[in-house]
Amino acid sequence: MNDTLTPDPRPRDRARTEAALVAAARDLLAESGFQNFGINAVARRAGCDKQLIYRYFGGLDGLIDAIGGELADWIVDRLATDAAPPASYRQLAERLIFGFMAALRADMLVQKIMTWEIADPSPMVMRLAQARSKALTGWMLRQRGDLAPPDGCDAAVVNAALIAAVQMMVLSASASGAFAGMPLRADADWQRLAAALGTMLDAVYGPG
Amino acid sequence: MNDTLTPDPRPRDRARTEAALVAAARDLLAESGFQNFGINAVARRAGCDKQLIYRYFGGLDGLIDAIGGELADWIVDRLATDAAPPASYRQLAERLIFGFMAALRADMLVQKIMTWEIADPSPMVMRLAQARSKALTGWMLRQRGDLAPPDGCDAAVVNAALIAAVQMMVLSASASGAFAGMPLRADADWQRLAAALGTMLDAVYGPG
DNA sequence: CCCAAATATCACCAGTTGGTGACATTTTGT
DNA sequence: ACAAAATGTCACCAACTGGTGATATTTGGG
Numbered sequence: 486m487n488d489t490l491t492p493d494p495r496p497r498d499r500a501r502t503e504a505a506l507v508a509a510a511r512d513l514l515a516e517s518g519f520q521n522f523g524i525n526a527v528a529r530r531a532g533c534d535k536q537l538i539y540r541y542f543g544g545l546d547g548l549i550d551a552i553g554g555e556l557a558d559w560i561v562d563r564l565a566t567d568a569a570p571p572a573s574y575r576q577l578a579e580r581l582i583f584g585f586m587a588a589l590r591a592d593m594l595v596q597k598i599m600t601w602e603i604a605d606p607s608p609m610v611m612r613l614a615q616a617r618s619k620a621l622t623g624w625m626l627r628q629r630g631d632l633a634p635p636d637g638c639d640a641a642v643v644n645a646a647l648i649a650a651v652q653m654m655v656l657s658a659s660a661s662g663a664f665a666g667m668p669l670r671a672d673a674d675w676q677r678l679a680a681a682l683g684t685m686l687d688a689v690y691g692p693g
Numbered sequence: 694m695n696d697t698l699t700p701d702p703r704p705r706d707r708a709r710t711e712a713a714l715v716a717a718a719r720d721l722l723a724e725s726g727f728q729n730f731g732i733n734a735v736a737r738r739a740g741c742d743k744q745l746i747y748r749y750f751g752g753l754d755g756l757i758d759a760i761g762g763e764l765a766d767w768i769v770d771r772l773a774t775d776a777a778p779p780a781s782y783r784q785l786a787e788r789l790i791f792g793f794m795a796a797l798r799a800d801m802l803v804q805k806i807m808t809w810e811i812a813d814p815s816p817m818v819m820r821l822a823q824a825r826s827k828a829l830t831g832w833m834l835r836q837r838g839d840l841a842p843p844d845g846c847d848a849a850v851v852n853a854a855l856i857a858a859v860q861m862m863v864l865s866a867s868a869s870g871a872f873a874g875m876p877l878r879a880d881a882d883w884q885r886l887a888a889a890l891g892t893m894l895d896a897v898y899g900p901g
Numbered sequence: 902c903c904c905a906a907a908t909a910t911c912a913c914c915a916g917t918t919g920g921t922g923a924c925a926t927t928t929t930g931t
Numbered sequence: 932a933c934a935a936a937a938t939g940t941c942a943c944c945a946a947c948t949g950g951t952g953a954t955a956t957t958t959g960g961g
Contacts, residue, residue: 702955702956702957704957705956705957705958731947731948731949732948732949732950733947733948733949743949743950744950744951747950747951752949752950753949
């Protein structure tokens with residue numbers, strides 16, 4: 486009869502519960518960011534008791550690590566889609582920059598985590614950043630082959646700066662729809678940015 | 694005898710108290726960022742009751758606005774120090790980028806506010822960003838004179854991208870001492886970045 | 902002088918947070 | 932069949948948050 490004594494608890498399936506907790510944490514992070522992100526909010530969202538987070542993940546840190554494992558190779562997964570290897574260093578850099586831009590624009594969760602890394606750098610969160618940048622440089626080394634940038638050009642730093650520009654623009658756009666007065670809402674806005682980045686790539690690496 | 698009945702309250706000086714509150718908020722923000730930044734923390738730091746924040750500023754928002762007023766022209770104040778007008782567009786852009794980099798690197802408070810704008814965009818905080826970018830574009834227009842960028846180059850967006858790159862690098866450096874695996878701690882690191890930015894300016898605007 | 906306004910502080914409120922111990926129920930191993 | 936372990940839920944804790952009403956004390960104008 487279910488006599489209002491036990492209001493049907495969730496089925497006892499640890500794997501399922503763990504997955505629900507990870508999903509709840511990820512969705513919550515992607516939707517609202519790390520503000521108001523806490524153990525209570527995650528448990529509430531997952532519809533189960535926070536005690537389980539302690540039991541199964543050892544706390545919120547462990548839960549974050551579980552998320553981190555999922556997106557360690559985030560950038561590589563959606564960058565290495567081109568069949569043909571790049572024909573020039575310029576092309577390699579172009580694929581890196583524009584691929585990064587598209588991937589980041591489409592992934593709210595990673596955007597929020599990147600913001601988190603800037604705003605509240607805890608050891609736990611920094612590990613996510615480290616894994617990401619390691620995967621990214623690994624991809625570059627693998628794709629580079631024997632292509633070389635022009636002489637007298639610190640390509641690593643130039644690329645880092647372009648990545649930084651894209652990252653800042655995307656994060657700012659998600660927050661306010663603009664950066665430094667430049668609107669970043671319509672597709673035309675983004676195409677204008679892409680054109681400017683193309684100009685810079687042309688200028689630095691040559692129109693290859 | 695001050696018989697433990699009245700533990701000497703602060704002197705009744707509204708102007709002084711308001712200044713103390715603004716200073717407390719600013720210092721707290723610069724030191725710890727907007728995490729744990731609340732009305733209780735500010736009042737505690739200022740050594741007076743939070744009620745005064747409600748009375749004198751109408752709440753935390755008003756206090757933030759008071760800070761915003763102080764640094765509305767932040768970037769202009771420390772950019773327009775050069776006596777001679779720029780001799781070329783390249784020189785203008787160089788002053789903008791490197792001046793911005795130096796100013797931002799030296800100002801922890803503005804760094805934290807910029808992070809705030811990304812991480813927790815509330816209407817109140819966004820007003821600060823708007824005032825800043827308005828002042829910045831105003832400076833550009835005033836300094837530009839009749840200098841013009843090369844044809845076929847969307848200089849406004851190129852400059853915005855370079856500013857974005859610098860901003861991302863500085864914020865990331867303050868948080869973790871690196872960006873995308875590139876260390877940003879020693880002066881040599883920053884000189885390397887400056888050199889790369891110089892390369893990009895050369896390439897886009899010509900070595901002038 | 903006296904009363905009103907201004908100033909400063911305190912006491913309390915409801916709500917939230919992270920964290921822990923106890924309990925009930927189900928599953929599993931022997 | 933029975934005990935032990937695993938799973939899920941609840942109740943509670945101290946600490947903190949933003950917010951408000953009441954109360955002292957001082958200042959200043961009439």
